[in-house]
Amino acid sequence: MAEHSSTPRIVVIGGGIAGLSCAAAISAQASVTVLEAEPQPGYHASGRSAAVYIEPYINATVHALTCASLEHHLAHGASSIGDWMIADEEHAHLLDDYLETWRPLCPDLVEVDPVWVRSTVPILRQENVARVVSDPHTRALDVHRLLEGYRRRLLANGGVLRGNARVDRIERGAGHWEVSFGSETLTADIVVNAAGAWGDEIGQLAGAAPLGLTPYRRTAVLIDPGQPVAGWPMVHRIEGGLYFKPDAGMLMVSLADATPSPPCDAQPDELDLAVLIDRFESATTVSVRQPGRAWAGLRTFLPDEAPAVGFDARLPGFFWLVGQGGFGVQTAPAVAAIAAALLLGREHPLAGTLDPRRYAG
Numbered sequence: 001m002a003e004h005s006s007t008p009r010i011v012v013i014g015g016g017i018a019g020l021s022c023a024a025a026i027s028a029q030a031s032v033t034v035l036e037a038e039p040q041p042g043y044h045a046s047g048r049s050a051a052v053y054i055e056p057y058i059n060a061t062v063h064a065l066t067c068a069s070l071e072h073h074l075a076h077g078a079s080s081i082g083d084w085m086i087a088d089e090e091h092a093h094l095l096d097d098y099l100e101t102w103r104p105l106c107p108d109l110v111e112v113d114p115v116w117v118r119s120t121v122p123i124l125r126q127e128n129v130a131r132v133v134s135d136p137h138t139r140a141l142d143v144h145r146l147l148e149g150y151r152r153r154l155l156a157n158g159g160v161l162r163g164n165a166r167v168d169r170i171e172r173g174a175g176h177w178e179v180s181f182g183s184e185t186l187t188a189d190i191v192v193n194a195a196g197a198w199g200d201e202i203g204q205l206a207g208a209a210p211l212g213l214t215p216y217r218r219t220a221v222l223i224d225p226g227q228p229v230a231g232w233p234m235v236h237r238i239e240g241g242l243y244f245k246p247d248a249g250m251l252m253v254s255l256a257d258a259t260p261s262p263p264c265d266a267q268p269d270e271l272d273l274a275v276l277i278d279r280f281e282s283a284t285t286v287s288v289r290q291p292g293r294a295w296a297g298l299r300t301f302l303p304d305e306a307p308a309v310g311f312d313a314r315l316p317g318f319f320w321l322v323g324q325g326g327f328g329v330q331t332a333p334a335v336a337a338i339a340a341a342l343l344l345g346r347e348h349p350l351a352g353t354l355d356p357r358r359y360a361g
């Protein structure tokens with residue numbers, strides 16, 4: 001894309017799903033460069049997710065962003081799997097709270113017969129399935145396809161994606177920003193901070209006050225249940241601490257853990273993995289002899305568990321795109337559309353609650 005005075009020069013820091021989706025969304029109207037510290041985009045949280053779309057999730061803000069993203073997901077490989085929230089006798093009452101919270105927003109949540117549930121997913125132990133609420137709208141997402149779609153759109157519109165480009169200096173000049181990585185420096189009208197777990201560090205590099213981002217580690221492992229999993233839904237324990245879903249003939253099983261962590265290349269902790277396998281064996285009839293690939297990733301939250309999307313309260317041209325927690329994949333299309341509107345000087349009906357200035361002291 002040719003650069004001229006009316007074309008904003010925008011540098012996006014972070015090539016995860018947040019940075020790439022935003023960059024793609026503005027790439028037809030702006031001169032965009034994405035700087036990613038790792039060799040490949042999606043190396044951190046975006047490449048380590050459970051890759052599901054769940055409407056009754058976190059809070060009403062996230063729900064609205066999720067539903068507003070559905071059309072994009074349906075056009076990019078999303079497939080229906082459904083989700084069962086299971087409860088044993090002890091925790092059955094928690095399903096009432098769950099239904100009370102979510103049914104006003106998700107009227108299709110429905111209680112289903114535990115006998116049918118156990119016959120459909122026969123590894124579930126009878127004593128763990130006293131009550132079940134089904135969400136028919138949960139979908140499996142294709143994260144690789146999403147990332148690749150955003151990357152291609154960015155490049156097709158003349159945008160640039162630089163790997164191995166770890167930003168180490170951000171300076172405000174006369175009406176513009178200078179963004180350096182190693183020996184190279186780019187000049188930009190706007191800097192977008194899409195650095196995930198490193199969001200507050202990037203903010204501080206630019207001279208902004210931190211918003212209060214906290215990364216939390218989450219652990220997952222692939223387990224072969226010894227029988228076909230095709231047609232199984234995602235299964236959550238209502239009291240937390242365990243979920244699983246079909247993943248290429250295996251089950252992706254997660255501890256649903258949330259251990260505070262500094263920003264880093266998160267790795268699974270041996271004790272977490274042992275607890276995970278023990279908990280999975282207690283919930284099911286599977287005896288895990290040889291667990292498959294295990295991984296961990298960081299889910300980075302702001303205190304109100306909604307993302308921050310918008311310009312900094314004090315630094316002109318510094319734009320926050322952070323705090324996507326455990327919902328950054330399923331909400332990426334809507335969040336990118338909001339970010340694009342604001343970056344290009346327009347309004348967006350969902351922007352208000354995401355304004356980072358809510359954290360300005």
Ligand SMILES: Cc1cc2nc3c(=O)[nH]c(=O)nc-3n(C[C@H](O)[C@H](O)[C@H](O)COP(=O)(O)OP(=O)(O)OC[C@H]3O[C@@H](n4cnc5c(N)ncnc54)[C@H](O)[C@@H]3O)c2cc1C
Pocket residue numbers: 013014015016017018019035036037038041042043044045046047048049050051052053165166167168194195196197198202218219220296297298299300322323324325326327328329330331
């Ligand atoms: C186990 C697990 C399960 C999850 N399941 C789901 C799910 O089912 N559905 C869902 O929607 N979400 C899920 N999530 C959450 C989702 O993965 C995140 O919300 C999302 O990936 C965040 O995207 P991001 O682009 O903000 O962060 P990231 O993907 O982490 O991208 C940030 C990028 O910034 C780069 N960066 C940092 N510092 C610099 C620097 N100085 N210079 C240049 N680049 C820099 C990093 O290298 C990184 O690539 C899950 C997360 C985990 C860990």
